[in-house]
Amino acid sequence: MSTSIEKITPYDEFNFLIPEDEFPKDGMSARAAAGIVISAEWTDANPMLNMSSFVTTWAEPEAAETAKRNIFKNYIDHDMYPQVFAMETRMVKWLHQLWNGPKEAEPYGTATVGSSEACMLAGLAHKWNWRKHREAEGKDVSRPNMVTGGNVQVVWKKFLRYFDVEPRIVPLSPGNYRLTAESLDKYVDENTIAVVAIAGQTFTGEDDDIQGIHDWLDDYEKRTGISIPMHIDGASGGFVNPFLYPDYKWDFRLPRVQSINASGHKYGLVPPGLGWIIFRERKVFNEDLVFYVNYLGGEMPTATLNFSRNAFQVAVQYYMFLRHGFEGYRRIMQHTLDNAIALRGILVDSGYFTVMNEAQRIPVVAVTLDSKIKNFNEFDVSNKVREKGWVLAAYSMPPNAEAVTSLRVVVRPHINLNVAKLLADDIVDACKFLEKHGGNAAPPTLHAHAAATSTKC
Numbered sequence: 001m002s003t004s005i006e007k008i009t010p011y012d013e014f015n016f017l018i019p020e021d022e023f024p025k026d027g028m029s030a031r032a033a034a035g036i037v038i039s040a041e042w043t044d045a046n047p048m049l050n051m052s053s054f055v056t057t058w059a060e061p062e063a064a065e066t067a068k069r070n071i072f073k074n075y076i077d078h079d080m081y082p083q084v085f086a087m088e089t090r091m092v093k094w095l096h097q098l099w100n101g102p103k104e105a106e107p108y109g110t111a112t113v114g115s116s117e118a119c120m121l122a123g124l125a126h127k128w129n130w131r132k133h134r135e136a137e138g139k140d141v142s143r144p145n146m147v148t149g150g151n152v153q154v155v156w157k158k159f160l161r162y163f164d165v166e167p168r169i170v171p172l173s174p175g176n177y178r179l180t181a182e183s184l185d186k187y188v189d190e191n192t193i194a195v196v197a198i199a200g201q202t203f204t205g206e207d208d209d210i211q212g213i214h215d216w217l218d219d220y221e222k223r224t225g226i227s228i229p230m231h232i233d234g235a236s237g238g239f240v241n242p243f244l245y246p247d248y249k250w251d252f253r254l255p256r257v258q259s260i261n262a263s264g265h266k267y268g269l270v271p272p273g274l275g276w277i278i279f280r281e282r283k284v285f286n287e288d289l290v291f292y293v294n295y296l297g298g299e300m301p302t303a304t305l306n307f308s309r310n311a312f313q314v315a316v317q318y319y320m321f322l323r324h325g326f327e328g329y330r331r332i333m334q335h336t337l338d339n340a341i342a343l344r345g346i347l348v349d350s351g352y353f354t355v356m357n358e359a360q361r362i363p364v365v366a367v368t369l370d371s372k373i374k375n376f377n378e379f380d381v382s383n384k385v386r387e388k389g390w391v392l393a394a395y396s397m398p399p400n401a402e403a404v405t406s407l408r409v410v411v412r413p414h415i416n417l418n419v420a421k422l423l424a425d426d427i428v429d430a431c432k433f434l435e436k437h438g439g440n441a442a443p444p445t446l447h448a449h450a451a452a453t454s455t456k457c
């Protein structure tokens with residue numbers, strides 16, 4: 001191997017096998033390393049065409065530049081980057097106001113890595129508050145539980161397992177895919193730390209019956225004297241409801257709603273890595289959960305699960321809020337919803353599909369193949385449109401609605417009407433092909449189903 005350096009071209013340099021089980025021994029040129037990384041990227045899906053994800057895949061150049069400028073700032077180092085912290089603090093107040101927090105209350109909340117971290121913090125706050133309250137009354141604190149619908153995102157199942165809270169998950173049924181007040185009496189009791197209701201659920205885009213659950217809990221308190229708080233998982237709905245449905249009460253206008261999370265990286269329009277948790281008032285976030293650390297040069301409170309993380313998402317969110325304002329977000333969400341409705345219309349008019357729910361709120365289209373179709377299924381459709389580059393999620397619904405298979409399209413703001421129509425036509429063409437030739441995708445096994453739902457985002 002004595003090729004002189006001048007003779008080595010990129011073709012030579014790129015052309016060797018990357019070691020699988022050993023740490024790379026020698027380095028290589030920057031161009032070669034980049035070339036190899038790029039070649040690995042080729043076969044990944046194009047994020048723009050990933051219609052199964054809620055996460056932002058497009059940004060204006062100014063937003064991307066904002067990200068790049070801030071990429072080396074550590075979010076946690078408030079001492080060194082006080083302006084990042086100031087942006088975050090200001091946005092916490094803005095979100096508290098956007099979600100109609102009481103004016104007299106001191107807003108409290110934090111930026112997180114995503115809604116998952118936000119949900120964990122909210123769950124912990126409610127667990128701590130419940131325990132403190134029970135201890136003050138001299139009652140047993142060994143068996144906390146939390147009530148949610150079967151449509152919850154996997155983060156809540158993680159929270160319940162990781163933090164030792166008994167899951168009380170109200171099952172779905174075919175045709176009803178959301179949590180309502182209907183059977184709460186079988187699930188709620190004195191050990192319930194909170195009821196979690198979703199604004200913009202991942203499966204059908206609907207909201208749980210937030211008002212109905214709220215009223216039921218009011219009535220429960222009248223009957224039993226037990227007051228149970230609500231948490232709203234607004235991962236998607238938190239950045240859609242305020243703009244599109246200003247009169248709809250899903251937020252802090254309902255007194256029982258003590259905390260709300262949202263994903264800045266979903267309809268908040270920031271690239272992956274940002275969530276928000278906002279509390280109704282300071283005291284909901286139990287002081288015992290706050291640490292004061294003397295580190296990186298100052299005494300500072302920390303109440304996130306992560307310590308170091310990138311600060312760029314906070315800066316980009318700030319850019320986005322300033323850039324669009326309420327009116328801009330309203331317009332963006334409106335055209336996105338209009339495009340989702342147009343796409344759904346084409347699918348339904350084709351005769352192949354039925355909608356899973358008329359009353360969607362976020363721009364998600366969830367359809368299921370008409371029952372008369374026997375020779376192909378939703379998984380076949382998902383596979384067939386993949387030939388055109390589209391990534392669509394097909395999955396069977398959670399218990400007890402497993403018999404229903406859904407095909408879901410998350411319409412995001414970068415999907416314009418032309419693209420929405422193109423996608424709809426490609427789905428209908430796939431159905432025509434499959435009707436003629438038949439499909440062969442097996443519905444997933446239970447194990448595969450668990451894996452599929454656990455990666456849903």
Ligand SMILES: *Cc1c(COP(=O)(O)O)cnc(C)c1O
Nearest residue numbers: 114115116153202235236263457
């Ligand atoms: C996406 C989502 C989550 C998880 O949020 P991440 O931001 O991906 O961590 C939780 N709940 C709901 C309803 C979601 O849509």
